[in-house]
Amino acid sequence: MTSLDHGDTAHNKNPLNKKLQKILNPKFLSDIDTQDALLALSDFFPENNVRSRRKLRSDTELRGLRLNEEFLASLETVNSALEQLSVEVKSIDSCYKDMTARLGETRERCAEVLEQTATLQKEMQQVEKRSLLLDAFCHKFQLSSQETQLLEQADEVGPSFFQALRKVQHIHTDCQTLIRSSDLHVGLEIMESMAGIQERAYENLFRWCQRTCRSFTGEFPVFTHELKNALQIVSQREALRVYVLDDYVTTRRSSLVRSFIDSLTLGGPGGNPKPIEMHSHDPVRYASDLLGWLHQAMASENELLVALLLQDIPDSVVSVDKSEIPMLLNRICEGASHMVKVRLEQILSNVIDSMDLFRISNNIRFYQNVYHGFLGDNSELLKFVADMYELSLKLFAKHLNGHASKLLESVSEPPFDLEPTIQFTESLTLLRSILSLENTSVAPLEGNRPLLHTIYESLVAPLIEYATISASLDSTLSQAELLIYQINCCDRLHQGLALYYSTGEETGFEKLLVQLQTHQDRLIQEQASFFLSKAKLNIIHMHYLTADKSYEGALSLYSGLESDSLLQAILSLQQLLALPDQHPIPQLDCLRSKKIRDYILGSGMRLVCDFYTSLHSSISDPSNGYGDLKDKLHQPSEIEHLLL
Structure with a gap:
């Protein structure tokens, strides 16, 4: 391994080997600059031959010379341009200095003008602010021509009219603050002007309300929001409000009288219900229809008054006294109630049956309580109903007294079985029939002591007297038989009255109980x-x-x-x-x-x-x-x- 490494090192140090390596492995092929140079060389080195290679250096130098000459020519052009620019800059500098000198002179001369200009600009800004304040003041304290015309020539009343009138009221209120905080003279002038416009607007609104109220002649008038709002505003002038309500009451009273006459003669729509006069042969039905019609009309007119007077406006400032409604309702029903009164008097004067009189009296008393719920205590209509009720009681008592007189004129002796006589039983049957009608009446019996007292004095007391007289007619009866007969009569009478009377001297029922107990004690x-x-x-x-x-x-x-x-x-x-x-x-x-x-x-x-x-x-x-x-x-x- 060592010998092999040593051989490689000696091989690398061989110069020939290096050249071969350089030739075989050229690095310039990957060099970008070398590639660019070769590309540039290809422009003027079209053929690779001996002659071209020999001339390569001279061609290259000639080419560089031409490039330098071209560059020099370009620099001369630039130089001439720079020299011209320099001349122009110097001219500009001279002009600038001249202008600066002139500007300094002009500034010195125009300093006063600039000062005046600044002053005028400040004054202009103040004028603009004053103009804005004046516009805002006029908008707040003056009406537009359209609004003024709308208030002074009001043929029709609508939201625009109320909006303009509210603006007048706000201006009038704001003027009070203006008087306390600013110019007194201006505030008073504006208040006087607005007061005049407001009075004319109130007069126009009052006339419109009158015309509108006089148009409510139908059976079911419709109250618009504009009318309610107008009445609320007019109510701030009590006299105007009274006049408007007088017109409304007069119109509705006339309409109610016409409606009553139609109900008497024509009946309802399409003849249903039938005309009231068709039942004139039946006094009970006729009287009930008259009183019922008056109740229905009263309820309808009360609803109309509530809808008209009780405001549902969120910003309402006028409070309506609810006790005023019964007074107005009484005036509206006055005409029709007088006609009803005349007919009731005719009915009562012509009735010959005591039971019919009693039924009519019950109806009057029932409707008297019903009317009281609409009209309160102090009402002329209630007084007329009370008079009718009192008249019916008098006539009823007269009929009962007549019956009692006939009963006492035909007193008979006690029968052998000591039971009440036929005349006594018939009268007791009449009494029970009357009290049974009273017991089924809507009005409670306990709340009608005058009627109970009338019944007792006119019929019950004569029955007790009848039993006493009858017992004294037969002298053959023993004392025990007389007492038994009287006890039978009083007991039958007590049984007939016990369901309807409560103990108390104000009705006379206590006297019957005392009489019965006395006879029992003696027996x-x-x-x-x-x-x-x-x-x-x-x-x-x-x-x-x-x-x-x-x-x-x-x-x-x-x-x-x-x-x-x-x-x-x-x-x-x-x-x-x-x-x-x-x-x-x-x-x-x-x-x-x-x-x-x-x-x-x-x-x-x-x-x-x-x-x-x-x-x-x-x-x-x-x-x-x-x-x-x-x-x-x-x-x-x-x-x-x-x-x-």
Whole structure:
């Protein structure tokens, strides 16, 4: 390996080897400069021969000489151009110096002019600012000719009119600030000018509102946003607002009267509903249709007033008093209500049936409550309805009084079964019919005390009097039978009134209850007396009560209360206790109410037991001298068990 490396080194140091290597491996072929030189040489070395190679050097030098000559000629051209440029630069420099000198002289001469120019420019800027301020001032505190014409010659009112009027109001408000902060004279002049324009605008707006309100003659007028806005603005002048509403009320009142006449004679669209006059033969239906039409018209007009007066404008500054609506509604309905009143008076004066009168009275009272919801308390229309209701009550009471008079003129004796008579039953049926109608009325009965009092005084009280008179006609009846008859009558009357009346002296119902209780108490006494008489204790009872009040000695020494008399009476009582069917009064079965019958029998036996308890206590007292008589007596608890 070492010998081989040594051989390679000696080979490389051979000069001939280097030349061969240089010839065989030419590096110039990859050299860019060499390639460019060969390309340039190919231009004037077309053939590679001996002669060309010999002339190569001279040709190359000649070529370089020609190139240098061409370059020199080019430099001469450039040199001449530079010399001409130098001359021109010197001329420019001379001109510059001359101009500089002149400019200096001119600047010295124009310094004053420049100063004046700067001053004028500043003044121009101030004038421009003032012009802008003046334009802004005029825009803020003056109206355009178009806006002025729109406000002063307003045939039609629209958004542009309201916008111009709001601008006038803003200008008037801003002038107050202008007066406090700036020129007083200018502010007052502008305020005076705007006030004049505003007054003319208000007058034009007022006339437009009047014309618009007078056009609402139809059944369903439509209120535009412009009208609501106009009414809101006019409301800032209370007098103008009153005049506008007067025109509206007058127009609607006339329209309502025409509508009422059409409803009376023509009916609704296409004849449906039928004309109200077609039901004039039926007084109840006729009166109800009249009052119902007035209610419907009142509700419609109330909705129109609410839609007109209650503003829904976001920037509304005028508050509307809701209590004003009932007053306006009352004025609108005044004409139609007068016509309704006349017809109701005719109806009431011609009705001959008390039930019809009662139905009409109920309808009037119902609509009176309905109208009150629209009109409030102070209303002429409500006064007329109240007058009609009072008139109906008077006529109703007159009819009932006539019926009661006929009833009291034909009083008959009590029947054998002690039930109420036919006349009494018929009158009671009429009373129930009236109260059943009242009970089905929309208005509550408890809120109508005058009607209940009228019914009581005109019909209930005569029925009670009828029962009393009837009981006194038959002299053959016992006291118990008279009481049973009167209790039957009062109980039937009480049963008929209990569903409709509540206790209270203001309606008279309390008097009936007192009368019924009085008869029951008297019959209880009769029952107790009957039992004591059957037991032969009535004389003992009479003597005992007399002795208990005035006698101070032993009861056995009192006449009628001796031991033998008491013993016989007690034995008779014991025999009667074994016969319970003999306890009640025989006529007690004629009482139609089992509840009252049981109450009277039980209360009568309670009186007997109380008397026996008191008598047993007196007999058991040794100071009364009855000895061992008490051992032969039943205990009070035993008597109570047998009787109660």
